[in-house]
Amino acid sequence: MTSQLFAICFNAIRPSDLARFWSGLLGWELADGPDDDVAVLPPDTAGIRILFLPGQEPKAGQNRAHFDLTSASPEGQQQTVARALALGGKHIDVGQLPEDGHVVLADPDGNEFCVIEAGNKFLAGTGFIGAVACDGTQEVGYFWSEALRWPLVWDQDQETAIQSPNGGPKITWGGPPVAPKAGTNRLYFELSLPADDDWEAEVDRLVSLGATRTDTAEGDGGQVLMFDPDGNEFSVRRPR
Numbered sequence: 001m002t003s004q005l006f007a008i009c010f011n012a013i014r015p016s017d018l019a020r021f022w023s024g025l026l027g028w029e030l031a032d033g034p035d036d037d038v039a040v041l042p043p044d045t046a047g048i049r050i051l052f053l054p055g056q057e058p059k060a061g062q063n064r065a066h067f068d069l070t071s072a073s074p075e076g077q078q079q080t081v082a083r084a085l086a087l088g089g090k091h092i093d094v095g096q097l098p099e100d101g102h103v104v105l106a107d108p109d110g111n112e113f114c115v116i117e118a119g120n121k122f123l124a125g126t127g128f129i130g131a132v133a134c135d136g137t138q139e140v141g142y143f144w145s146e147a148l149r150w151p152l153v154w155d156q157d158q159e160t161a162i163q164s165p166n167g168g169p170k171i172t173w174g175g176p177p178v179a180p181k182a183g184t185n186r187l188y189f190e191l192s193l194p195a196d197d198d199w200e201a202e203v204d205r206l207v208s209l210g211a212t213r214t215d216t217a218e219g220d221g222g223q224v225l226m227f228d229p230d231g232n233e234f235s236v237r238r239p240r
Helices: 015-026 074-086 138-148 199-209
Strands: 004-012 029-032 038-041 050-054 065-069 103-106 112-115 129-134 152-156 159-163 170-173 187-192 212-218 223-227 233-237
Touching: 004 015, 015 029, 015 038, 015 050, 015 074, 065 187, 074 103, 074 112, 138 152, 138 159, 138 170, 138 199, 152 170, 199 212, 199 223, 199 233
Parallel strands: 004 050, 065 112, 129 170, 187 233
Antiparallel strands: 004 187, 029 038, 038 050, 065 129, 103 112, 152 159, 159 170, 212 223, 223 233
16 A cells, blocks of 8 residues: 555646646646646656646745756757747746756746756656656655655765656755745645555555644545645545
8 A cells, every 4th residue: 555646736827828838848748637627648657747726826935846857968958948938938047057057947837947958867767857856855755755665766965866666757855955935835746546545544654654634625525635744735635
C-alpha cells in the first residue's frame, strides 16, 4: 500500500488558459476534467500529469516549486524559450547571474520555471520536464522519499532529490535557507491509491512519517488536504 503521485496541481485564475500554455510549450495533450479542471497529459507513463484547478488567491512571492525543462542542444534551449514567449510567457529576474546557463521565465500566471542548458548531467534521461525543483529542507526530502517509496538519488549538503524507479522527472529540494511560506502554495502534489487499498490506513501512514492531516475535504469529499513537514499542502485522493 503506497500512495502514487497522481498529478502536479496548479491553482490558476483561468485554468483552461494556463493549461493551453503548458500544453503548447510541452507538446502534451489537453484533457478536460470535472468542473473547471483541465489536465495536460504526458506522452508516456514515466511522465507526471499536470492538473489545473480554479483558484482565486493572488500570487504571494516566489513559488516554492517550479519546473526545470531540459534541452538537448543550445538551439533546442533557444527554441523552447522562444516558444514560451510566443505563448505568453516572459523573462523574469529571480537573482540569477549573467553567467548562468539556464533561462528563468514565468508562465502567463506568473509561475516561475527554468529552461536548463544542454549537457546537464543531473537531468540526463529524465524527459522534457527534468525536475520539479522545490524550496525545502532535507527532512521533507526524506519524507517524500518514504511517502512515495521513491529512492533518494541525491543527498548531499542538505540537498535532496528523489526519482521514481520507473524514471521520469526528479523532485528536488534545495536545503536551507528555506524562504518563509507566503500563503497557500500555487503548486502542490496530488496523491492517489489503487482502488483496493485502505485509504484511511494510508493517510495514517503519511501522518506517521511526519505529515499533518486537516479536516478539509476537497470537491465531493473524494480528497483530503494534508501538509508535509515543511507545511506544504498536498492532497490524497480516495480510491475510485
